[in-house]
Amino acid sequence: MHIDANDLPQQIVRALQQVCGQGPVALHEPRFSGQEWEYLKACLDSTFVSSVGKYVDRFEADLAAFTGAKHAIAVVNGTAALHVALLLAGVERDDEVLLPALTFAATANAVHYCGAIPHLVDSSEDSLGIDPQALRAWLGTTARREGGVCINTRTGRRIRALLPMHAFGHPCDIDGLLGVAHDFGLVLVEDAAESLGSWYQGRHTGTFGLLGTLSFNGNKTITTGGGGAILINDSALARRAKHLTTTAKLPHRWSYVHDEVGFNYRLPNINAALGCAQLEQLPGFLASKRHLFERYREAFSSIPQVRLVAEPQGCTSNYWLQTLLLDAGVEQRRDDVLDATNTAGMMTRPAWELMHRLAPYAACPTAPLPVAESLARRLINIPSSAGLA
Amino acid sequence: MHIDANDLPQQIVRALQQVCGQGPVALHEPRFSGQEWEYLKACLDSTFVSSVGKYVDRFEADLAAFTGAKHAIAVVNGTAALHVALLLAGVERDDEVLLPALTFAATANAVHYCGAIPHLVDSSEDSLGIDPQALRAWLGTTARREGGVCINTRTGRRIRALLPMHAFGHPCDIDGLLGVAHDFGLVLVEDAAESLGSWYQGRHTGTFGLLGTLSFNGNKTITTGGGGAILINDSALARRAKHLTTTAKLPHRWSYVHDEVGFNYRLPNINAALGCAQLEQLPGFLASKRHLFERYREAFSSIPQVRLVAEPQGCTSNYWLQTLLLDAGVEQRRDDVLDATNTAGMMTRPAWELMHRLAPYAACPTAPLPVAESLARRLINIPSSAGLA
Ligand SMILES: Cc1ncc(COP(=O)(O)O)c(C=O)c1O
Ligand SMILES: Cc1ncc(COP(=O)(O)O)c(C=O)c1O
Numbered sequence: 222m223h224i225d226a227n228d229l230p231q232q233i234v235r236a237l238q239q240v241c242g243q244g245p246v247a248l249h250e251p252r253f254s255g256q257e258w259e260y261l262k263a264c265l266d267s268t269f270v271s272s273v274g275k276y277v278d279r280f281e282a283d284l285a286a287f288t289g290a291k292h293a294i295a296v297v298n299g300t301a302a303l304h305v306a307l308l309l310a311g312v313e314r315d316d317e318v319l320l321p322a323l324t325f326a327a328t329a330n331a332v333h334y335c336g337a338i339p340h341l342v343d344s345s346e347d348s349l350g351i352d353p354q355a356l357r358a359w360l361g362t363t364a365r366r367e368g369g370v371c372i373n374t375r376t377g378r379r380i381r382a383l384l385p386m387h388a389f390g391h392p393c394d395i396d397g398l399l400g401v402a403h404d405f406g407l408v409l410v411e412d413a414a415e416s417l418g419s420w421y422q423g424r425h426t427g428t429f430g431l432l433g434t435l436s437f438n439g440n441k442t443i444t445t446g447g448g449g450a451i452l453i454n455d456s457a458l459a460r461r462a463k464h465l466t467t468t469a470k471l472p473h474r475w476s477y478v479h480d481e482v483g484f485n486y487r488l489p490n491i492n493a494a495l496g497c498a499q500l501e502q503l504p505g506f507l508a509s510k511r512h513l514f515e516r517y518r519e520a521f522s523s524i525p526q527v528r529l530v531a532e533p534q535g536c537t538s539n540y541w542l543q544t545l546l547l548d549a550g551v552e553q554r555r556d557d558v559l560d561a562t563n564t565a566g567m568m569t570r571p572a573w574e575l576m577h578r579l580a581p582y583a584a585c586p587t588a589p590l591p592v593a594e595s596l597a598r599r600l601i602n603i604p605s606s607a608g609l610a
Numbered sequence: 611m612h613i614d615a616n617d618l619p620q621q622i623v624r625a626l627q628q629v630c631g632q633g634p635v636a637l638h639e640p641r642f643s644g645q646e647w648e649y650l651k652a653c654l655d656s657t658f659v660s661s662v663g664k665y666v667d668r669f670e671a672d673l674a675a676f677t678g679a680k681h682a683i684a685v686v687n688g689t690a691a692l693h694v695a696l697l698l699a700g701v702e703r704d705d706e707v708l709l710p711a712l713t714f715a716a717t718a719n720a721v722h723y724c725g726a727i728p729h730l731v732d733s734s735e736d737s738l739g740i741d742p743q744a745l746r747a748w749l750g751t752t753a754r755r756e757g758g759v760c761i762n763t764r765t766g767r768r769i770r771a772l773l774p775m776h777a778f779g780h781p782c783d784i785d786g787l788l789g790v791a792h793d794f795g796l797v798l799v800e801d802a803a804e805s806l807g808s809w810y811q812g813r814h815t816g817t818f819g820l821l822g823t824l825s826f827n828g829n830k831t832i833t834t835g836g837g838g839a840i841l842i843n844d845s846a847l848a849r850r851a852k853h854l855t856t857t858a859k860l861p862h863r864w865s866y867v868h869d870e871v872g873f874n875y876r877l878p879n880i881n882a883a884l885g886c887a888q889l890e891q892l893p894g895f896l897a898s899k900r901h902l903f904e905r906y907r908e909a910f911s912s913i914p915q916v917r918l919v920a921e922p923q924g925c926t927s928n929y930w931l932q933t934l935l936l937d938a939g940v941e942q943r944r945d946d947v948l949d950a951t952n953t954a955g956m957m958t959r960p961a962w963e964l965m966h967r968l969a970p971y972a973a974c975p976t977a978p979l980p981v982a983e984s985l986a987r988r989l990i991n992i993p994s995s996a997g998l999a
Contacts (some may be wrong), residue, residue, distance in 0.1 A: 250657055251657055251659065251660075252657075253654050253657065253659075257654055258651065258654065261650055261654070262647070265642050265646055265647065265650070268639055268640055268641075268642065269828075270640065270642075270828055270833060270835045270884070271640075271827055271828020271829070271833055271835050271836060272827065272828055272836065297686055297687070297836065298686070298874050299874075300873070300874040301874075325866070326857060326858075326859075326866070326868045326872070327857070327874060330857075330871055330872065330873070333871050336725070438660055438661065439658075439659055439660020439661055439878070440660070444659060444660055445878075446659040446660050446878030446879065446880040446881060447660060447661065447686065447874075447876060447877075447878040447881075468715060468716070468719075469715075470715075474952060475948055475952065475958070475959040475960060476959075476960065476963060477714070477715070477959075477960075477961075477962040477963050478963050478968065479715045479963075479968050479970070480968075480969050480970075481969065481970050482719055482722050482970045483715070483719065484689070484719070485687050485688075485689040485690075485716060485836075487836060488836075489828075489834075489835030489836040489881065490835065491835040491880070491881070491884070492835060492836075492878065492880070492881070495659065495880065559864055563863060563864065569864070570864040570865075570866075571864060571865065571866075573866040574865065574866050574867050574868075579867065579868050579869075580869050580870065581868070581869075581870050581871045
């Protein structure tokens with residue numbers, strides 16, 4: 222069958238309708254079909270809705286069990302998790318932190334909150350995450366190791382950490398990145414906000430770096446209303462994370478002594494109650510999202526200018542957001558596709574604006590970004606709720 | 611009757627038991643006797659538990675109506691509210707902000723988050739808040755106005771803002787503080803975390819400054835699990851507050867452009883649902899807390915070395931935390947009182963450690979603190995839940 226490029230937007234609308242029905246269909250909706258109600262009620266009845274409570278403890282234990290991290294510290298959202306993870310990684314004022322230009326603004330914002338500077342690097346078309354080869358080549362021309370510390374030779378600043386992000390739930394090339402981090406003396410911190418339920422070579426994303434972070438925002442695979450967590454294998458670091466996120470108060474029967482500047486980044490017990498119920502359903506959500514991927518694959522198989530992003534080799538993706546990549550030859554149709562699909566009630570969206578295009582980060586050190594620029598022109602997220610499968 | 615000072619702790623235990631029963635009695639417990647249940651269920655059923663939703667809008671409208679502020683912006687907690695309020699007040703890196711030494715650490719922490727430096731000042735025994743006379747005298751010797759800007763002549767830094775706190779719900783001397791702020795060119799921001807339901811000369815606390823902040827932590831008069839709000843009369847400033855607290859994303863059908871470094875300080879809709887139900891009960895809670903004050907006054911009337919703190923003249927306090935002040939002559943018994951009461955299952959606690967005694971703030975500019983030091987030695991909070999009345 223000959224494909225008329227002018228028809229592409231309508232072809233995509235029809236493929237989406239074939240899988241999702243007539244709509245309107247949201248990009249990602251939560252599903253509360255488990256014990257949410259019971260746990261919320263128990264939480265309210267206990268009156269422990271706030272900073273401490275058994276659901277917080279249980280949610281942390283359940284997250285650790287699910288991810289295989291030694292410790293999980295529940296916090297108020299994924300942005301707060303990143304902020305504290307970077308502080309604990311030793312990121313200080315005027316340091317630089319390497320992160321993908323292709324990410325949500327929170328990744329860069331968290332670096333800014335530390336008084337540090339995002340240093341933006343390119344992604345790979347395979348994983349949609351930081352490309353280790355390109356990163357190594359870039360650092361080879363702009364950084365040098367000096368007494369165990371990585372220095373940006375152009376800015377003179379220390380590059381402290383490498384902060385990859387597992388985009389739309391697809392694990393990035395962690396082995397490659399661990400190699401670069403090792404060779405250049407960088408601390409690895411993983412922004413796993415989108416990848417709860419994603420594994421790289423059998424190990425959960427967010428557990429490879431010194432610290433990893435999750436988000437339970439309403440648009441994520443599971444939600445606590447708002448929430449996040451820090452994954453940590455080092456027990457001393459985990460104690461520091463708990464301390465810093467709970468106002469750094471020293472335990473005492475009655476006195477209020479704080480030994481450093483802490484944060485009120487606690488996840489309320491009532492949000493944790495929701496989280497416990499959602500986590501019980503996560504295996505089911507993951508199976509549904511994988512099934513949805515198969516159905517989309519089928520539906521899009523007849524549109525050769527479009528590729529549905531599949532999990533990278535050796536990885537299990539959570540398929541948080543299903544992603545289409547237009548061929549470069551039809552990338553100028555992207556906005557027509559977005560317009561046609563949204564007009565038809567099928568919610569879709571492009572990639573985030575690349576970080577170096579945002580006013581607050583326009584002046585940040587930036588590697589060449591040929592792949593990220595191309596991905597940003599061609600990428601479209603399509604409806605991805607577990608309930609669609 | 612002759613009072614044996616050695617008996618003081620037991621006398622206080624008995625007075626508490628007379629009002630509260632045998633215990634154990636918490637310092638402050640929330641009460642969920644309204645529509646909490648219904649609203650939580652409706653919120654869950656709508657699936658809008660996260661960043662946007664009708665309960666957030668309603669909670670903001672209800673808060674504005676209750677306080678008389680033109681705008682209320684709901685945020686994730688009182689600490690986040692303070693952080694953003696200070697940023698919007700123009701507090702910048704290396705500025706100083708005047709705040710009471712007698713406060714919870716969050717007041718100082720929020721200043722630190724802006725890269726600014728807390729400048730600690732004394733309190734008054736009448737209101738437990740900043741003493742305007744002492745502040746004026748102190749600034750007279752350490753600050754000078756220079757082209758509309760207040761400069762600390764010792765540190766050379768700009769003093770940008772005055773951040774009073776309404777301690778335990780008692781309004782501080784706002785007229786006096788507005789006078790000092792005017793004369794020295796300071797922006798007034800009120801930490802009203804503890805004073806929802808407290809009025810100064812008929813106007814709600816938190817609505818006198820350019821911005822004011824509330825907390826709905828689990829220990830406050832009403833709770834959302836965790837939550838806070840910014841009260842603002844200026845509409846342009848309120849729009850900026852909403853923008854900054856919601857990641858500074860520009861509204862668009864699909865694109866993700868952020869025009870400045872924003873924060874994820876949104877209050878989730880599910881927490882706002884709780885807040886709507888709690889706010890409906892606030893008038894009842896306030897009446898109960900006032901009644902509890904009357905019962906304590908009666909019970910403590912026979913212990914002359916102890917004064918129960920009453921609302922300042924011209925003010926209506928919410929009586930968030932009931933407060934005893936020991937006479938200076940028996941202040942060395944404070945820890946015995948804390949020990950006896952807590953051992954008897956009546957939860958009590960002293961004032962917060964004064965800010966200049968905390969390691970992170972020990973080096974901050976600090977006025978003489980004779981009253982705050984004395985209050986900190988003599989002050990004891992006693993069980994204060996609305997449910998005790
Ligand atoms: C890549 C990435 N990082 C960080 C975050 C921040 O998480 P949250 O929204 O829970 O603050 C998100 C999600 O919004 C995200 O997608
Ligand atoms: C005086 C004062 N300021 C700020 C806060 C911070 O509020 P939150 O705990 O909601 O962050 C509190 C309450 O904890 C407080 O008592």
